Amino acid sequence: MKDVLLNNVRWRMSTHFNLSGKSIPVKAEQNLQERLETMWLTNASLSVEEKIRKALEIIGGWEQYFRRERDIHSIFEYICLVEVSDREPETLEKLRSLRCNVENGYSDIFKYLIRFWQSVNIKTSELFECLAFSYRMDAGSLCKYVK
Numbered sequence: 619m620k621d622v623l624l625n626n627v628r629w630r631m632s633t634h635f636n637l638s639g640k641s642i643p644v645k646a647e648q649n650l651q652e653r654l655e656t657m658w659l660t661n662a663s664l665s666v667e668e669k670i671r672k673a674l675e676i677i678g679g680w681e682q683y684f685r686r687e688r689d690i691h692s693i694f695e696y697i698c699l700v701e702v703s704d705r706e707p708e709t710l711e712k713l714r715s716l717r718c719n720v721e722n723g724y725s726d727i728f729k730y731l732i733r734f735w736q737s738v739n740i741k742t743s744e745l746f747e748c749l750a751f752s753y754r755m756d757a758g759s760l761c762k763y764v765k
Contacts, residue, residue, distance in 0.1 A: 642684055647691065650680055654694040658724070666730045670701045693722045700734055714743055718761035722751060 657672055664672075673694050681688065690696050696716060703709050722728060728751040735744040750757050 642688065650676070651692050651694075654692060658694060666697075666726050667701070669726075670698055674698050674702070690716055690720065693720045693724065693727055696720045697727055697730065700731065705738055710738055710740065714740070715761075717743070717746070718757050721757055722747075723754075725751075 653676060654673055657676065658669055661669055661672065677695060677698060690699060696719075699716070700713060703713060722731070728747060731747045732744055735741075735747065746760060749755055750760055
């Protein structure tokens with residue numbers, strides 16, 4: 619019984635609160651990014667779509683725990699958003715602007731994003747992906763030139 623109480627106290631001490639509920643500690647953010655990257659790298663035999671489904675499960679559990687949506691902090695989160703997008707012009711424009719915030723060093727994600735931008739016929743984003751990946755250009759800087 620003492621162990622259960624002690625664990626409960628530890629959990630409460632590691633949880634941060636703000637006016638809208640639980641806030642996300644920096645360490646927890648880092649843990650999510652590491653978990654997504656580990657999942658991506660250790661499941662090399664899976665297709666990109668299967669990896670995205672696994673990442674969506676991880677992110678969904680995260681959002682359910684903290685009871686709120688979160689900002690995108692990695693290419694893994696970005697590609698999940700692309701996968702579930704409704705492909706409406708408004709949404710596509712939002713996806714294009716969010717892309718400037720994340721870097722990609724994964725060839726399978728690069729190929730997936732190229733196919734996506736081709737499917738919605740947005741050549742500038744296709745060019746963006748090619749330049750950002752092939753020349754390892756900083757996404758934020760590149761966004762100023764490719765619109």
